[in-house]
Amino acid sequence: MTTAHWFLLIGILMLARGLTSTLLQRSPFTSAIIYLGAGLIVGPSVLNIFYFDPLEQSALLEVLTEIAVLISLFSAGVKMPVPIMLRRWRAPIMLAWVSMTVTVAMIAAFGWLVLGLPLGACILLGGILAPTDPVLATDVQSRHPGDKDELRFNLTCEAGMNDGTAFPFVMLGLGLLGLHEIGDHGMRWVLVDVLWATIAAIVVGAAGGAAMAHLGWRLRGQQMKHEVLDDLVGLGLIAVVYGFCLLIHAWGFLGVFFAGVALRHGELRLASTAGIAPEQIDSTPAHAHKETLEEGEPPPIVSAEALVFKEHLERLSELMLVLLLGGMLSLGYWNWRSIGLAVFVFCIARPVSVMIGLAGTSSSWRIRGIAGWFGVRGIGSIYYLMYAIQHGLPHALARDLTQLTLVVITLSIVVHGISVKPMLSHFWGRRRRAAGQ
Template identity: 45%
Template sequence: MHGAVWFVVVGLLFVVMALAGSVLKRLPLSTSMLYLAAGAALGPLGVGLLHVDVYEQSEIWERVTEIAVVVSLFAAGLKLRTPFTDGGWMLPVRLATVSMLVTIGLVSLAGVYLMGLSPGAAILLGAILAPTDPVLASDVQVTDAADSDRLRFGLTGEASLNDGTAFPFVMLGLGLLGLHELGENGWRWIAIDLLWAVAAGLGTGIVLGTLVGRLVLYLRKTHREAVGLDDFLALGLIALSYGAALLVMGYGFLAVFAAGLALRRIERTAAAGDEPPDEVLAAATSPDAEKLATDPEKAPAYMAQAALGFTEQLERIGEAAVVLLLGGMLSWAFLPRDAIWFLPLLFLVIRPISVYAGTVGAGATPVQRRLIAWFGIRGIGSVYYLTYAMQHGLPEALGRTLAALVLAAVAVSAVVHGISVTPLMKRYTQSSPDAA
């Protein structure tokens, strides 16, 4: 009977979301808010049907959030069509490096001097909370591959890059806690965790994305083979780039994002920068799909668009599953006292300071900088890093302390950013011709 109830609950949730999708776009609500509310209603705050313990079930949580993040990163890479040489990349790169470092530093200071955490625990907390989220931030990301608005491009690129660039600092925090080898004077952390792992992750994704993409196009355009099953192509490239990066001790998150970028680069290069033809954008289920997939001129655009469409569907399912379960963890007893002052500090002080430090000279307008400062959405990436640390031997007492702060931050972010995203982005679009 319990299983039957869950089928009914999940089925009703998905049907309601499908029916209300167009309405949500006009209201100050986000899908994440509704999933979170549904999870809370099913959990200890509601009927008590859902019981989730992130520490006891950290292995499962690590895998679930890992899958959700890599799918979202691949989709984000496919959406970003701007050439690597374009100056527009300066904004997301600086947000994912300078702003992220400032965030980690300020959170660490708060952890040590205001919460009484050890330096290792404080750095770990900063690294867990530093990344913005590519999953829950979908409402402020680029809408499609032709969207070049600086605000949405910056937020999408930041959320995609800093899910990988935060990893070295997670390892640093674990190392200072005695749970990871840093090497004498930190040489191993600098050489392997910082320099090699970042470069290896990006390089692996670019190489595999380019090789697989060119192979598929060669078979389609020359031999009319390898047509169909573009969903398998997307899943295969995600798994291949992620696994290969881990095998060479690189960061898989960066590899998956880079693979999506490489696949999109093939399409953009073949089209000489022109936007994908309209018939390609709507061809995933049309009778002309095979014809477009093997057309010498349109095959690259079709391949990229088909892969993007499939991964976006997976991304929505992953968001629903993870945020629903996250809501099932919430209870008044779970809310830590430190969250009452720490979360306003994080969202209203630390995030704006870090964004302003990272965007100086990056070409963003004052309005764009203010919106970027507000939309520092925390989400599934932070939950992944939390459970990753737990799986690397984080003591239970410290693990539960960090979990309370991190999950509270994600829940609050889903609510306050979910309420504000529709009116703020609508106002921005109306006031900025380039954003339309």
């Protein structure tokens, strides 16, 4: 494809997405399905006028997916309700840690017993496919700051945390393949990759977000005495937290998510101290500026203002990366191994791990069942795969894991994308009827 063809294709998709937004909301399809279909048509599966080799372009694809995940994780963190209470956060914490570990173990067992992969590759495959995606799962995630729906909160918070909790398993898999140092009996992996990298990331993210909340509030003040470019502040916070986490060998994805959580928590706590209720902040237009604020209207805060810009970036990254995904797939990828793995992940590994993780929590059985189905795989899984390839994964094994991963992601986009709207409509419809009674 020439540059002109690329501009035409992406421009048409952008126009179609922007002009048919209302129509798309009423249709049974998600935007990701449309982008994927376009990629499949122009890719090697149909017209074969474009092919994006993920192995040859792994370095570029790693950077693109890394940026997309970072923006989405920060947006997810900003949407988390506050104050933070263990009772409210217990379910997503269990999903992100217990269910995550169970999923990795089950996928690894499937890879060992059914696919015939070496042990290191099995654990690596589990780390790649176990985390749910914060980029493509927007239909089942919190829609705005202050969204108190339990199901959306659990899925959003899980996606925000498990993109960091997946990294230790990716590193363990690479270590067993001889591509990462895990120490004698795995002690270095436990102490550094699990404990240090996780705790340090949470501390750095929380500290960075809290510091930015205080700095932004002090600079701008309640009377809007100082102009703050919220979009740049949000992006800058992402970059600083992520960069610092990389320097100290902490999980940057986890740090960025908790930076978003701490930023919103700190700003709302400061607003509460100033006598502004959280409901007032959440109802303030995200595009409000000091010239348009009415008497008594609370000033905008960095977390709320920056969220709008981040959502636009999320839409652009979704379009580009899902389009490239369609251009990576060839007909040879579709076989019993890849399809069987997808069926196992969707119908066995995810539901079983969710039931185990949420055992003993206050979540209803209906919420457990829906959460067990909507474990969307997507851009995050592509990132981990590219990360492994860039760390020296043997070519034959890299090609095999690429085939398996891309088919699982593709089927997740289609299957979960088609089922999300009718299932959630039925779920919330029953809840509204029950509340009316």
